[in-house]
Amino acid sequence: MTVTEAAPRQIQLTEDGQLKHFLTLDGLGQPLLTEILDTAESFIEVGARSIKKVPLLRGRTVVNLFFESSTRTRSTFELAAKRLSADVLNLDINTSATSKGESLSDTLLNLEAMASDMFVIRHSQSGAQHFIAAAVTPGVAIINAGDGRHAHPTQAMLDMLTIRQHKGRFEGLRVAIVGDVLHSRVARSQIRALNTLGAEEIRVIAPATLLPKDVEALGCKVFYNLQQGLRDVDVIIMLRLQRERMEGALLPSEKEFYKLYGLSVEKLAYAKPDAIVMHPGPINRGVEIESAVADGPQSVILNQVTNGIAVRMAVMSMAMSGQVAERAAGGQS
């Protein structure tokens, strides 16, 4: 990981503490995360209108720069930008100049020179977006749409919004994160968000082979047994199992994993009766979760998707405002 604890705050925020890039939740305080959730809440209403548009990014150019393909995440960012009235450019990096031997840095300088206002970036390398944000021209906002195993902060924030909508608060909540924590940038961001927002207890439930070594240092309790870990929790967050992991020695088999860590109706009964069940999607039914649970009354999986657009609209509009404010301040000094 190339990002230190201290650095991100500086680079993500204006001198007044406004968001200007959105790279990681590290270094962002509870008031700012709450502001993101409140702003997103106001955009939920926009999505329910017949005219789903607000003019906050009108005439702005947003470039979706996906070095790892992801139709789902890219689509939600594209829709979020369009509902903010931005012009959107989708760049498939496999077919672009980088394949002609151009460096990442040159590609970005070029896109910047096209007067782009915001880059939404997914990259397989941890810290790539941080590197880019450090180099980018003032006025241009960088949004992290997932970097390596490091962070996926918009996913974590849409999860927080979903929890807040259903539970009304974070204080006193017991939250279990179940599955492949080791390879999950989502889990890292969730743990950070839950700690910052004041959840009472964060549990990670996984076989030892799928847990990072220092996981307790992140502020979690570790459980190797699903039933024990679920006892009395308010929120269950299932992680996606990367099927590629099966090939290594980390996991016995899908069937074996499901038997031990898959969320069935029977296992769900160990949690509080009003516990909510979350999953970032796409779901592997019968591997991480039983269909009866995914489609059941405690599942809030589709709310997460709806909240994804609203949270991305919030983060994009806040970062753009921060850039504008900083530029205006810079112009005065």
Place this chain on the structure above:
Amino acid sequence: MTVTEAAPRQIQLTEDGQLKHFLTLDGLGQPLLTEILDTAESFIEVGARSIKKVPLLRGRTVVNLFFESSTRTRSTFELAAKRLSADVLNLDINTSATSKGESLSDTLLNLEAMASDMFVIRHSQSGAQHFIAAAVTPGVAIINAGDGRHAHPTQAMLDMLTIRQHKGRFEGLRVAIVGDVLHSRVARSQIRALNTLGAEEIRVIAPATLLPKDVEALGCKVFYNLQQGLRDVDVIIMLRLQRERMEGALLPSEKEFYKLYGLSVEKLAYAKPDAIVMHPGPINRGVEIESAVADGPQSVILNQVTNGIAVRMAVMSMAMSGQVAERAAGGQS
């Protein structure tokens, strides 16, 4: 085929008989088809303006969901949606979540949760769009852009608009459909439309191997000889020959097919002198049709393309209105 005669009407129409999905022409009456043609006619004028926009779908999100790729059809739907002022999301399903093992049903639920208002869907499986329309949230419209061998209703309606523009009426018209009827969803929809709109006689002209078994039950006369079939017709609709069929035993060779069923200037002379010639495109010149005919004075092939945008604008705006009306009615009850 999973769609019965009776079912489609119910699912496609509101209680008042307004269009709310557009899946098939089965079950739609002459007044509704005429309304589609009249609405499309009004959009022809929009396409001729320098500002080719109407605000009917402003702020709406239209998702083009093509499980079979088709640049041509997808482009006309994309342009139609943009001219209605909608935001458009094009999804290439090969690279999307389904390749990560997600079910069609989960993919759709997710897209729906993104507050999409309309899905334009092409799928290789007959009835897929019907299945989706039955499952989708109220308020979301489904438009069929071609399903398996079943239906391609917007193509049939743009053909009807083209016929009406040139002939002024359907009553008394003799229409010949020539070529691979067996594999053609277009032909199925055309036969249905022509019957509903009151054409006098519908002929299908093809070798026996390229005709469905029950084709006469659809309300057609069968001809195995092109010259005989063309005698005194007002409209000739050539079908596209799928070259893949050649490999099976269904057809002797392109050359042989052209000799027997290709539309040459000489054969065209058997039809009425003012007969019009249609083709859904893309044309295989010298396989289905001689260039002198495709480019000749009786060809209305490019009118069909222009009408394609107008008909798609009509169907999309009508279905959205129907969804809005139903939602409003539901809200009152």
Place this chain on the structure above:
Amino acid sequence: MTVTEAAPRQIQLTEDGQLKHFLTLDGLGQPLLTEILDTAESFIEVGARSIKKVPLLRGRTVVNLFFESSTRTRSTFELAAKRLSADVLNLDINTSATSKGESLSDTLLNLEAMASDMFVIRHSQSGAQHFIAAAVTPGVAIINAGDGRHAHPTQAMLDMLTIRQHKGRFEGLRVAIVGDVLHSRVARSQIRALNTLGAEEIRVIAPATLLPKDVEALGCKVFYNLQQGLRDVDVIIMLRLQRERMEGALLPSEKEFYKLYGLSVEKLAYAKPDAIVMHPGPINRGVEIESAVADGPQSVILNQVTNGIAVRMAVMSMAMSGQVAERAAGGQS
């Protein structure tokens, strides 16, 4: 080459001498090129605004038709069109109807029938856009985004804008074009533009194997030695080296080429102290140019990119105006 000296003027201009297509710089006079530069200059300001939009092409449909893929050029045209408020359709021709055996001509007729107003076309065949412009319906503008080895006129004009911004004039300027002139449509268009705009001296610097036979007839001085060629020049334009050329016998090796023709800090010293360094991108660092030069104070490479959007906006809006004016004039006669 299918385009003669005389023909392009006729086809590109209205009777009043307004631009209506933009295919080549051949036949365009100094006043028109200056008008393009002045118009582009006014759009530079639009790119610097927070709302980067002007309504000049509102409701117009612009189709990007790339028969050769180029993310960079296509993106700048897409952004230019969107900032002019047009609706944009990107067509990947590899996956489109042409792969089903449709001819180029039929593909275009179809797109035209969709009421498109402008085609931005890149094609590997020299003269393809000229052929299309000759065949297209009146009212539809054709913009050349690069054809074979023939021309890339928007690239040349953005280079001219960059030179004018930094040097204030063309009179008295000595300009060196360095590298693979033989395969470069960019160089051909640059030489034409520099001659028309009144540059004092145009030098081409390359090994004999990378120079066209008739290059002096275009109005250039030839140098085989970089140091000699750079002496006292005001502007240095580096060309992109096509790595594919290495495989033929035209070039010894990248290393050898760089040694002789690569622009290093040391070699740059032969030019005037205030000489500017240009490159169309993407850059091969260490092949055509040393990083210290590409990133150095004399480099204006990123200005070129910014100017690329402005020049494309200028050409697109001028050609559309010309088409409208011609149509209006035609309607009166």
